[in-house]
Amino acid sequence: MKIYNSYILIIAILLLLTTVILVALGQNSLDVYYTTYVIEALIVTELYIYFNAKARRGLSLVSAILFGGFLVIVSLQVIKILA
């Protein structure tokens, strides 16, 4: 389970650091926060290629859910621009 722990730890540290940096930069849009989180999570998941097949399936589902959220944000932005 060592690989699980290192994966979770890296994701948690990255998300926390991102929050701190974006707050320091004065970012006030929740969409930017979410998009950055999703991109980071997807990159780290792709880098961990040595997960077993079952874990990869589970994480693919999570990635799909997160990507779905990202698409919703993009769609809302597009609607906002068109309106």
Place this chain on the structure above:
Amino acid sequence: MAFLRSSRCPNCGQKATGISCRWCGYPLMRGRAVKEPREQKRLKKPVQASAKAEPKAKEEAREKAKTTKNLYTWAGLGLLVAGSLVFLAAYFVLLLTWLAALGISMLILSFILLALGRTIPKLPPEVSALFLETGINNIAALVEELGIKSKAIYLPSSLTSGGPQALIPLHFNPLLSPITKAFPQRLIVRYGASSDNIGLLVTTTGTTAVGMLESIPGPISAELESALTFLFRGILGVADGTRVITSENHIEVEIYNSHIENKTAWFYQCLGGPLASVVASVAAEAWNRPVTIKQEEHHRGRCSIELEVLGEDI
């Protein structure tokens, strides 16, 4: 108090006690109830005791598995609830974007934890260690009792009847003999025409480990390295990584940060340590040729293994 029925068998007419006739095996369910013989009752006691102990052990193992699994699941559920509360409070009440973002990050982490919590093996590591120790101790006793000093030869699955196995020649420094056909699924096998060419065909940790691979790697060092890292880091969690260098008939494998202790028992001199056994089995399968462990060294978590790929002659 336990009672058994009938003193005479209705089928053969012989005098009989117990639950069935000892002459013809006919069940003695009808007739007068007779007291169970004291000896039979005494013999039953240990069986009953072990039968009671077995579900208890199973229950304990199940509880242990539940706790291990719940470490991730419970953490995921905790973060899910906390993240939802933080997000809702920050977004709708406090109107703090950064706090709402923190809530979202907690929710993302909770999804990941819940997904990983479902993939943890049901058997706790202690139970697996129990099975492994039992199997290894039996083979070790066999090898030590026979006084075998020769090194094991790891065979690919094409030369055995099942998965990759290890052949331990009974005689030290055996004569070279070609393997003409796959060995049968037996413990004692003959691998040559000479009367000395007899060995033990045993299943090792490598045999099971090869079955965990998604696909059999090729003989290229990069493929072998990838397969070994996948096994040691991703599946077994016993090391951080591997490096493989191949040159002609020699394979050098470095395993980084291995957590398995090195033992110097006779058995390990013959078959190699658990890591070396896995490496040799995977290499034998990758090259589709017999492999032997030439050298194995452990130094501060780094394990160096040198393998020799044998020809069709062993």
